[in-house]
Amino acid sequence: MARLNSAAHLEKLRQLILDKNDGKRVVSVTNGTDGRTRHSEVVVQAFVNEVKKQGLAGKIVVKSTGCHGFCEQEPTALILPEAICYVTVKPEDVPEIVSQTLAKGKVIERLLYEDPVSGQRITKESEIPFYKSQNQTVLGNNRFLDMKKIDDYIALGGYSALAKALFEMTPERVIEEVKSSGLRGRGGAGFPTGVKWGFCRSAPGQPKYVIVNCDEGDPGAYMDRSLTEGNPHSVLEGLLIGAYAIGAHEGYIYVRAEYPLAVENLKTAIEQAEKYGLLGENILGSGFNFNVHIHRGAGAFVCGEETALIASLEGRIGEPRQRPPFPATSGLWGKPTNINNVETWATVPLIINRGARWFKNLGTQGSKGTKIFSLVGNLNNTGLVEVAMGIPLGDIIFKIGGGIPGGKEFKAVQTGGPSGGVIPRSLLDTPVDYEKLTQLGSIMGSGGMIVMDEDTCLVDVARYFLNFLAGESCGRCVPCREGIYQMLKILNRICEGNGREGDIESLEEIGQTVRDFSLCALGKTAPNPVLSTIRYFRDEYEAHIKEKRCPALACKELISYYIEPDKCQACLICLRECPAQAITGGKKITHVIDQSKCTKCGTCLEVCPPRFGAVTKLSGVKVPEPVRQGAAVTQK
Amino acid sequence: MTQELAEVGTIAGEYQGDRTQELAEVATIAGEYQGDRSALIQVLLEIQHQNRWLPKEALKQVSQNLEVSLSQIYHIATFYKAFSLKPKGRHSVTVCLGTACQVRGAPRLLDKVADTLKIKEGETSEDMQFSLDTVRCLGCCALGPVMVVDGEYYGKPTGKEVEQITSAKAIES
Numbered sequence: 001m002a003r004l005n006s007a008a009h010l011e012k013l014r015q016l017i018l019d020k021n022d023g024k025r026v027v028s029v030t031n032g033t034d035g036r037t038r039h040s041e042v043v044v045q046a047f048v049n050e051v052k053k054q055g056l057a058g059k060i061v062v063k064s065t066g067c068h069g070f071c072e073q074e075p076t077a078l079i080l081p082e083a084i085c086y087v088t089v090k091p092e093d094v095p096e097i098v099s100q101t102l103a104k105g106k107v108i109e110r111l112l113y114e115d116p117v118s119g120q121r122i123t124k125e126s127e128i129p130f131y132k133s134q135n136q137t138v139l140g141n142n143r144f145l146d147m148k149k150i151d152d153y154i155a156l157g158g159y160s161a162l163a164k165a166l167f168e169m170t171p172e173r174v175i176e177e178v179k180s181s182g183l184r185g186r187g188g189a190g191f192p193t194g195v196k197w198g199f200c201r202s203a204p205g206q207p208k209y210v211i212v213n214c215d216e217g218d219p220g221a222y223m224d225r226s227l228t229e230g231n232p233h234s235v236l237e238g239l240l241i242g243a244y245a246i247g248a249h250e251g252y253i254y255v256r257a258e259y260p261l262a263v264e265n266l267k268t269a270i271e272q273a274e275k276y277g278l279l280g281e282n283i284l285g286s287g288f289n290f291n292v293h294i295h296r297g298a299g300a301f302v303c304g305e306e307t308a309l310i311a312s313l314e315g316r317i318g319e320p321r322q323r324p325p326f327p328a329t330s331g332l333w334g335k336p337t338n339i340n341n342v343e344t345w346a347t348v349p350l351i352i353n354r355g356a357r358w359f360k361n362l363g364t365q366g367s368k369g370t371k372i373f374s375l376v377g378n379l380n381n382t383g384l385v386e387v388a389m390g391i392p393l394g395d396i397i398f399k400i401g402g403g404i405p406g407g408k409e410f411k412a413v414q415t416g417g418p419s420g421g422v423i424p425r426s427l428l429d430t431p432v433d434y435e436k437l438t439q440l441g442s443i444m445g446s447g448g449m450i451v452m453d454e455d456t457c458l459v460d461v462a463r464y465f466l467n468f469l470a471g472e473s474c475g476r477c478v479p480c481r482e483g484i485y486q487m488l489k490i491l492n493r494i495c496e497g498n499g500r501e502g503d504i505e506s507l508e509e510i511g512q513t514v515r516d517f518s519l520c521a522l523g524k525t526a527p528n529p530v531l532s533t534i535r536y537f538r539d540e541y542e543a544h545i546k547e548k549r550c551p552a553l554a555c556k557e558l559i560s561y562y563i564e565p566d567k568c569q570a571c572l573i574c575l576r577e578c579p580a581q582a583i584t585g586g587k588k589i590t591h592v593i594d595q596s597k598c599t600k601c602g603t604c605l606e607v608c609p610p611r612f613g614a615v616t617k618l619s620g621v622k623v624p625e626p627v628r629q630g631a632a633v634t635q636k
Numbered sequence: 637m638t639q640e641l642a643e644v645g646t647i648a649g650e651y652q653g654d655r656t657q658e659l660a661e662v663a664t665i666a667g668e669y670q671g672d673r674s675a676l677i678q679v680l681l682e683i684q685h686q687n688r689w690l691p692k693e694a695l696k697q698v699s700q701n702l703e704v705s706l707s708q709i710y711h712i713a714t715f716y717k718a719f720s721l722k723p724k725g726r727h728s729v730t731v732c733l734g735t736a737c738q739v740r741g742a743p744r745l746l747d748k749v750a751d752t753l754k755i756k757e758g759e760t761s762e763d764m765q766f767s768l769d770t771v772r773c774l775g776c777c778a779l780g781p782v783m784v785v786d787g788e789y790y791g792k793p794t795g796k797e798v799e800q801i802t803s804a805k806a807i808e809s
Contacts, residue, residue, distance in 0.1 A: 034779055219773035221775075298677050298716035300716050301772060315673050601744070
């Protein structure tokens with residue numbers, strides 16, 4: 001690898017790479033962490049071996065890529081330039097794909113995505129309903145990039161935004177461009193990125209630092225992992241541009257301990273960029289120097305908060321501190337520091353290349369551009385979704401997500417993770433932007449969107465988040481440490497059937513205190529899951545407290561499993577499978593659950609053949625007395 | 637806490653015999669960062685990765701090399717979840733309890749895994765074969781509930797698969 005000493009060098013290299021790969025067919029296999037849950041590494045290796053075996057090595061390029069978005073269907077194999085998309089590919093499918101599609105361009109029908117609604121097979125990736133309404137700009141390049149190859153990134157125009165900034169723009173001009181694009185922080189708070197950069201640039205003190213926040217602690221959100229794994233150079237390029245604009249020569253990437261592949265790919269990316277002279281001294285011959293270090297987190301949600309993250313970088317425990325002073329004036333080692341999250345940094349090169357106007361044209365009045373959401377939970381199509389801001393929530397869930405599986409009803413969508421809230425069905429036509437979601441008592445957060453069906457108990461969901469937050473509160477300030485704990489105690493009580501009159505009001509009161517008096521954003525937003533579920537699902541709270549009933553039939557302590565005697569066919573399945581041996585009966589003798597032995601694990605309900613459907617859940621009513629022991633079944 | 641520390645001391649003592657090699661490694665890891673106190677977390681992560689826990693002798697060594705007090709090291713080691721002050725089993729089984737996994741039945745998966753391994757969350761089996769832990773979110777949300785065994789990810793494993801995967805591991809060691 002030769003060092004690049006000018007923008008012209010970079011262009012020349014780009015041309016060389018493009019020429020080398022011209023006319024070759026490409027197969028992009030998703031091999032990120034999600035793909036690996038289905039052993040995508042084996043599939044990638046199978047492609048490499050098979051291409052060699054069939055003598056196509058010079059004609060076909062196999063790419064091991066990050067997530068393309070439709071994670072549910074991974075591993076997927078996207079064949080370019082035709083954009084033929086094969087889903088849930090298995091190693092045994094590979095020889096046929098190579099001999100038919102890669103060698104001859106022939107489509108293999110059975111491997112295509114089947115639209116569950118129309119039953120039709122869809123050939124092109126962009127025609128799949130999941131992708132149709134999306135506007136993938138930041139995430140979109142993942143499909144063209146081998147995770148570990150800088151040349152693929154350069155071929156796509158990578159680092160040309162950096163060259164443009166270094167050679168054609170002053171630092172002030174870069175900041176102006178980002179300001180005017182309207183880009184707001186994608187990590188949660190939504191602070192205007194350009195303004196933040198401006199503060200740091202004008203703050204007195206040297207050296208200055210820039211930091212990538214890849215401590216994506218929000219459970220249910222994983223776009224930062226996906227970008228860091230799949231397109232690490234876009235993050236590095238954004239960071240370099242930001243460093244140039246701010247006047248920083250050193251940067252840190254703070255990555256969660258739970259993301260080993262992201263760390264691995266970042267390390268490779270940094271080494272490659274250094275070899276090309278895109279990192280280090282005298283970048284592209286411009287005289288600008290910049291070095292970057294990876295810092296692995298050690299598992300603490302609160303470290304996503306910027307002052308806690310800085311404390312952790314300095315080798316201390318991740319306790320937030322009072323702001324001001326903001327990190328822009330006093331951050332890492334007390335020096336001016338700018339922190340943005342992965343998605344924000346990765347958006348920057350696009351803005352510099354395509355211009356602020358392009359970005360501004362997407363989105364709503366206050367929220368510009370596109371945003372990546374992780375659309376997960378009880379949903380047909382789960383994965384990462386990138387859409388222009390302002391799209392109605394319902395479109396994301398039903399048009400892209402394909403609605404709720406198993407004929408169940410949609411109940412609520414939870415956005416913004418533990419700091420966010422739930423949004424009920426009646427508000428699904430709300431356009432997604434920072435302000436609108438806040439008005440509804442939730443937040444945009446980092447873009448987690450967890451869809452819940454009718455079987456989800458919202459009191460239990462509030463309890464789940466509070467349990468999470470109680471474990472993650474650093475314990476420094478009293479409102480957060482004690483308030484969350486007290487709210488959790490009440491929620492546990494309610495879910496266990498011991499709720500008291502006045503509990504809802506106590507939750508509201510404590511919630512307001514925690515919100516108003518906590519030190520950092522963790523505490524200030526911690527009551528959101530509770531307050532928003534009370535706001536939209538107060539009747540569920542009341543049912544738990546007054547009737548000791550869980551309407552969603554989810555809270556273990558409030559439900560009983562019951563075998564309906566007239567439906568039971570005495571097939572012995574549940575009786576054998578019950579791990580607590582709580583079911584009595586026999587061949588041709590109606591099965592009965594001994595309520596005193598039942599652990600409510602739900603196995604009987606799961607194994608009872610759907611054509612019988614004899615096992616049901618009851619809540620708020622007395623379990624009917626069992627039929628006489630040894631009663632014969634009414635065979636149907 | 638005192639009791640926990642005493643416990644760690646005892647456990648560490650039991651293992652002292654074959655620790656020379658590991659301590660040498662700790663010295664190397666810490667040596668790379670000599671005197672750089674900010675590297676403490678990175679050093680502890682390395683030690684945790686190699687030993688699957690943080691033995692007390694190793695922490696003493698780190699304390700000397702990085703010139704950080706032992707109490708400060710315990711402050712860090714008890715704050716972050718990646719660290720364990722107790723020895724862990726040869727195989728680590730982790731169940732993700734992130735929100736997406738949660739609404740898709742992670743608690744039931746956890747019950748199933750706990751049942752199969754006959755240990756509870758946070759525990760290590762007596763024969764030191766398995767440790768069972770939970771994690772806040774692994775970021776594989778579309779394929780939940782997710783289980784990780786020795787770094788290998790499994791999406792939506794059925795009860796039978798859990799048994800197969802873990803019994804294969806038990807034979808392996």
